[in-house]
Amino acid sequence: MVYYSTLRHPTFGCSGGEASQFEENYPFSMVHPDDLALIRxxxxxxxxxxxxxxxxxxxxxxxxxxxxxxxxxxxxxxxxGKIESILITGREITERKIQERKLRESEQRYRDISERLAERKKSIVLLPKIPRI
Incomplete structure (x- = not known):
């Protein structure tokens, strides 16, 4: 038996009429091509x-x-011990992925700035203090 929750239709961008197309193609044909090998x-x-x-x-x-x-x-x-069915549960995580990417980019910018400052610090020559007379 196959059951598809109608709650997923808005998430996947299909209305009731388009849902049958989704169900016929599920689960692999609507996976991004770059992720298909991992999914399989x-x-x-x-x-x-x-x-x-x-x-x-x-x-x-x-x-x-x-x-x-x-x-x-x-x-x-x-x-x-035989597989009778498979239960697939899921949720959309697009916003989380966007925030993770922004965090990685921010961390990389911080590392780049830190490395440039460290290089500048190496090039600064400190002269010893000369006592005043």
Whole structure:
């Protein structure tokens, strides 16, 4: 059984009519091409190990803009240990990713300034104090 929450439609940029297109393509075709190999690798890991996996990836919305998602895939096992279904929960983390990028850029600017100041300090020659007569 496949269940798709209708709450996800606004997040993914699709209305009720476009939702069927989304459901037919889910889960891999709407993943950003640069993230697809990682998604497939982690999916295979989850199937092989039968354990949950956590992942962050870019999702291409219906209007072709991208958002960042964080998801956890959890295999639901039968009593004999076979995968019966997979539960995928997720949330949008686009704003968090933007803030993380800004923080990295700010830290890099600070490092650059610190390094330039350290270089200038090395080039300054301090003369000894000359006693006054």
């Amino acid at each position: 690798e982690r999916w295979d890991e989850m199937i092989y190990t039968k354990t949950s996996v956590r992942l962050e990836w870019r999702f291409v919305k219906v209007d072709e803009t991208c958002i960042w998602l964080e998801g956890i895939g959890t295999p639901i096992l039968t009593s004999d």
